[in-house]
Amino acid sequence: MTLPESPMGAALRVTGVRLAAADAFRLSEMGIRCGTLAHVTHYAAFGGRVIAVAGSRYALDGGTAALIDVEPLTCPG
């Protein structure tokens, strides 16, 4: 599933970033890359999402959020 499809607060793991290569690379430099643990903290207008990663909050527009694939973490940890 993608970030906009994720329930609020659920623990997630990033499994794919389907942005253009340069954009995906910058996102990875900022701390969001495959394997990153995250959870959605806010739904914003027009599909935008705020996600928490390692204590930081990242705001992503709806189009960008829709290109980030995640999977739910099924066990605590």
Add this chain to the structure above:
Amino acid sequence: MLASSPAALRVLLVGGPNVGKSTLFNALTGARQHTTNAPGTTVELATGTWRTGGRGAGGRVLPGQAAASSATERAIVDLPGTYSLLARSADEQVTADAVQELAAGFGEGRRQQAVVVVVLDATALSRSLYLLAQVAETGVPLVVALTMLDLSAATTDSPTATMAPEALAAALAASLGVPVVPVDSRNRTDAGLRRLAHAVDAVAEHPRRVTGIPAPAVAFSDHAQEVAHAQALFSWVEHVATALTPEPASAAPGQGLRSPRWRGRRTFSDKLDTVLLNPWAGIPVFLAVVWLLFELTTAFAAPLQGAIGQVVNGPLASAVTWALGQFGLADGWVQGLLVDGLLVGVGTVATFLPVMAVMFAALGVLEDSGYLARAAFVADRAMRSLGLDGRALLPLIVGFGCNLPALAATRTLPHARQRLLTGLLIPLTSCSARLTVYVLLAGAFFPDHAGTVIFAMYLSSVLLVLGAGLLLRRTAFRDVRSGPLMLVLPPYQRPHLRTLGMSVRLRVGAFVLRAGKIIVLTMIIVWALMAVPVTGSHPVGHVPVADSLYYKVASGIAPVFTPAGFGNDHAAAALMTGFVAKEVVVGSFAQSYAVAEPGSSTRAAGLSQRLRGSFGDSSGGHGGAAAMAFMVFLLAYTPCVAALAEQRRLFGWRPTASALATQLAGAWVLAVLVFQVGSRL
């Protein structure tokens, strides 16, 4: 990159956006700083002198480090914030180039005393450590300054938020092999600042470099190599960060810091963002914040402006006139030059100070509190429709303070076409210099609804930006595509008054220095134009306005504005000088009325009364509609000469000239429309 004496220790401040780097710079330099452009660019760099008392300053040398050198003055540069040295904007390139240039010097064995201070955000260590790794692998000697430690566990859910600053610094220092100094930049007496000075001096004497960094980067031949090397750095970052996590983490490499405690916990910022980023409440809150900003600049600043104007034009002008009389210079051209030219110019600058200070303070509060990033997110959709992402809102908001720094801020946008589009829209944002004219005309023509009229002008500016942006997007900028919005939202913080005060003082000072000279010079030129006769046989300085050069030029232009209701010489003359600097328009009005009717019985009447008279005459009794049309024209016709020069420098002559011609024509059409509709209501 760094201009300093050969003996001075050079210090580069490097860090990500919003890590407290500039606050640290301000704490280290105080008032001993100034801004310059990076060579060959319009990216502003703050440079300054970091002065301490050396070993006798009372600071202590960090354990295990060499004694501090005798250097007590350091040339320090606050480089633009960046997440990476693999630059994606001109600003980031400046930072990357500065670090690489320094590294090249060390690589060639050049004798240089230089240290990079990497500023790490203690609440976002993983992100900060990646930049640190990139800097470290260049081989430059470095010291780490650890900031944001004042953010309590209630403000952030960073995995390391509960660690004591000293413990975190010690753990980092042990892991990195370089000095790590926790600093509280908001407290200038903080011992951390003195320890940072000692650490920098010590590392300059005996360079220390980060240990354990993967093999240094070579020149990458393709993107795949960049990615592969970045992965190695990510792994190193994870290794360092995981070791710092207070509780054992079972995350696999690449998973980031994690702890069961932080996941799912709502911080104070999260709770506030539930309202401020709400899909329904976020935009109204944003508009309310903007409305409040401009109420402050009118309700609060306008009375101060009036008081300053009264002092300058009353007692001060009388004192200067009296003093000149003691030297037998009263009633001559010297008095005209000094009182009606120089003093009017100085008075005009002085009356701007409250508005500018309030505007800069308000923008500073928005920025320091963390709300500005939210505003960019909330407005993302509006910007996206223009082919821009939410980040474009930042220079556009800055444009409401001053178009000049806003144009420079377009450099943070990653794509050249987005920069150009934003740069062409910025002159349509109503800078605070235009506010002085709105205050004057709204007060004169709509005294009971002045605040509403001024708000309407700012709303018009926003609509103008959107309209022009949409038009450009569908014509000359069809190729512009929006980049993804990826913003780090800083935790909300209470703005620090001393830091804010210093920022306002520096910005107001820069305004006085940069714009003040132009304003005063312009006022003198305006006076000179008025003092030079073109008809009749008048002595210089005693020219009826109808016979002056100024009047002849303005008279020639005025008929153009007749369909807009303000085809009078005073309005035309004010627009002429507004072309040079919008700050001058009010002063030009004041001066032209004062000189136009020097001996008339209405001289004592206020400027407002004179404006109502001349606008009423030129509009056939529809002075209010003419005043609105004038304000709309002023909003849209052209930025000041300084902003035009910046546009030309950033984008070249052709786009600048095309934009200027288009704006003049568009402003005229809008003004005529406003007057023709308004006069029929």
